Amino acid sequence: MDSNDVEFVNEEDEERVSSTTEPATVLITSNDEDTPPAVVADISTEDSKETLTHRGSASRGKVFSKDGDRPSTLKMIFGGRRVNRQSRMVDHDQRTLESAHGYQSVDDIDVTVSDHQKLENYVVYTVQTKTTRGDPFDRMYYTVRRRYKDFLWLREKLEEAFPAHLLPPMPEKLSMQRWTHFTPSFMIARQNGLNKFLQRIASHPVISFNEIFYQFLTTPDHELPDLGMDTAGLFSRMNTSLRTSLSAMMLRNPSAEFANTSDYVDKLRQQLEEVxxxxxxxxxxxxxxxxxxxxxxxxxxxxxxxxxxxxxxxxxxxxxxxxxxxxxxxxxxxxxxxxxxxxxxxxxxxxxxxxxxxxxxxxxxxxxxxxxxxxxxxxxxxxxxxxxxxxxxxxxxxxxxxxxxxxxxxxxxxxxxxxxxxxxxxxxxxxxxxxxxxxxxxxxxxxxxxxxxxxxxxxxxxxxxxxxxxxxx
Structure with missing residues (x-):
């Protein structure tokens, strides 16, 4: 595939893809009006950018090349390695997006919240990680201790990096109905919830490759505060939260599909609580x-x-x-x-x-x-x-x-x-x-x-x- 086959958003994107051998990500917008847009594909920039592997639902597994049919208009949207909230660059390599849009999980990170310990007026949780992923992990085993607020920080950072991805929920900070704070039952329940939270992230084919998640699993306990856990962005987050809360009411053309999803989860919530x-x-x-x-x-x-x-x-x-x-x-x-x-x-x-x-x-x-x-x-x-x-x-x-x-x-x-x-x-x-x-x-x-x-x-x-x-x- 030559560069004329791809419509780049800007010259910076074109220059980056022309000069790198890393896989990049493109957006497929089908010319067929009956085919949904926004199908993600992977383009290999090796071999003079000749191969585009279509990962979308319409033609899963089909390979487009400069010699083959190309029934779609291609737009370069993002590419590269590091997460960037503005340009929506996605970690980390071709495997992540291929798995994500094949709805598959990854299993090369085994993380467990194995224990908890009460220290004065807070609890620390032991997080053990075994991984065969390689880079950026420099060894197979890690053991760190984290507080509940550290898990909250992780989720906030992942939410900022992946605003359109569904993050698993955190266990509640307090349960006023059944437990008093720091009772054995409450701490065990929270440990189990945090364990499930990390395991779902570790199995995610995109989010698990995030740099913040890697830092959370591997940074020594005494260095973790240096990662930026402060309240400087509090008002920014409040403003963003208010903006997102108002957005649905201000949309001129709300999505019927996602509106139905919202109605579904409302009903699901009621039924789950009843059960x-x-x-x-x-x-x-x-x-x-x-x-x-x-x-x-x-x-x-x-x-x-x-x-x-x-x-x-x-x-x-x-x-x-x-x-x-x-x-x-x-x-x-x-x-x-x-x-x-x-x-x-x-x-x-x-x-x-x-x-x-x-x-x-x-x-x-x-x-x-x-x-x-x-x-x-x-x-x-x-x-x-x-x-x-x-x-x-x-x-x-x-x-x-x-x-x-x-x-x-x-x-x-x-x-x-x-x-x-x-x-x-x-x-x-x-x-x-x-x-x-x-x-x-x-x-x-x-x-x-x-x-x-x-x-x-x-x-x-x-x-x-x-x-x-x-x-x-």
């Missing part, structure tokens, strides 16, 4: 039954001490009850991390979805503002031509030309945000289907195991009682 509450109620009732069963066991043992006439029967029944207690304890022991916490995570995920939709709307609102400015300047230019004001005409022509380029650029960014977000939602729905199967399979397995143990305990007790009856006769 979680019911599961919690069942767990609480089972915990009360467990307490009652223990009291009954103690009462039977006390009876056994004073009545030898029914000692064999009481011993068998008490043994049966103790086995039921043991079975119920086992069933309740893992209900929180395997059922309730995963349901809570998806409940919090709905907030993440709403936020990323707002950020996408902000990108579109930015585009629409430039379209409005362009339209106004074109009207002013038409008026100036009518009156023959040459100086004003020259200035307005320059301004209209600049705005036209900006509008094209903003339009491309909207297309990229749409493509990123659609890919993210496909990944999220895929994860959700798998996780929900695991959650409800876990519920079923626990119920089956519990009732099987109870059945076996009853059968054993009946056999003992029948043998005793036979011996008496």
């Amino acid at each position: 979680r509450k019911v599961e919690q109620t069942i767990a609480d009732e089972n915990a009360e039954m467990l307490s009652a069963m223990k009291l009954l066991s103690m009462a039977l043992q006390d009876w056994l001490k004073v009545d030898n006439d029914v000692s064999d029967t009481l011993t068998a029944v008490t043994h049966c009850l103790d086995k039921q207690i043991q079975a119920l304890e086992g069933s309740l022991a893992g209900i929180d991390p395997t059922v309730l916490q995963p349901l809570k995570e998806y409940y919090l995920y709905t907030d993440s979805v709403k936020q990323v939709l707002k950020r996408r709307d902000a990108v579109q609102m930015d585009y629409e503002m430039f379209v409005d400015d362009l339209r106004k300047k074109e009207e002013e230019l038409d008026a100036a031509r009518t009156t023959g004001q040459q100086d004003k005409i020259t200035a307005l022509e320059t301004r209209v030309r600049d705005l036209s380029q900006q509008v094209d650029r903003k339009s491309d960014l909207v297309d990229i945000a749409n493509a990123d977000l659609k890919a993210e939602f496909d990944r999220w729905h895929s994860y959700k289907r798998m996780d929900m199967k695991e959650i409800f399979t876990e519920i079923a397995d626990r119920q089956i195991s519990y009732h099987q143990q109870c059945r076996d305990a009853f059968r054993e007790t009946i056999e003992k009682l029948e043998r005793g009856r036979g011996e008496e006769t």
Whole structure:
């Protein structure tokens, strides 16, 4: 493929791609009106930029070359290695985008929040990483300690770098309903939530290659504050948050598809909360039954001490009850991390979805503002031509030309945000289907195991009682 096959946004992009051998990323805008735009592809700049591998949904796996058909208009949008919020450069190499738009995960970073420790008035969490990725990692194993606020900082930085990507939710800082701060149950639940948060990022085919994530996993504990954890950007973030919150209300042409997604997550949030509450109620009732069963066991043992006439029967029944207690304890022991916490995570995920939709709307609102400015300047230019004001005409022509380029650029960014977000939602729905199967399979397995143990305990007790009856006769 020669350089004439690619329409570059600016000379800087053209020069960078012409002089580098790194893969670059292009946006495919199909000439076919029925084919959705914003399909991401990878262009290999090796071999004189002759190969373009189409990664989009319309023609997955098809290879375009200078000798082949090229049914699309290509625009160079971003390329290179490092993340840049302004130009939306994407890390890190061809693998990331290929995997991202194939909805595949990466598995070369194994990260675990393995422990927690309370220190004075805060808690630190041990983060262990094993990786085979290579550059920029200079070894396979890392162990660091991080506070909850460090995880918050990581998520904020990733949100800035990837505004159109769906980031996993953080576990809540406090839960006023069930736990007091720093209780063992609360800290274990938070540790599990932070562990899931990091694992989802580590498996992401784009975000896991981010420099900030690498620094979070590898920077020694005493050096982490040097990464920029301060409040200097607080007002900027507040302004951005306000802007994204207002964007959906100000859009002239809101996306029906993403509006439907917003409605869906609202309904999903309600249903998840209802299911979680019911599961919690069942767990609480089972915990009360467990307490009652223990009291009954103690009462039977006390009876056994004073009545030898029914000692064999009481011993068998008490043994049966103790086995039921043991079975119920086992069933309740893992209900929180395997059922309730995963349901809570998806409940919090709905907030993440709403936020990323707002950020996408902000990108579109930015585009629409430039379209409005362009339209106004074109009207002013038409008026100036009518009156023959040459100086004003020259200035307005320059301004209209600049705005036209900006509008094209903003339009491309909207297309990229749409493509990123659609890919993210496909990944999220895929994860959700798998996780929900695991959650409800876990519920079923626990119920089956519990009732099987109870059945076996009853059968054993009946056999003992029948043998005793036979011996008496």
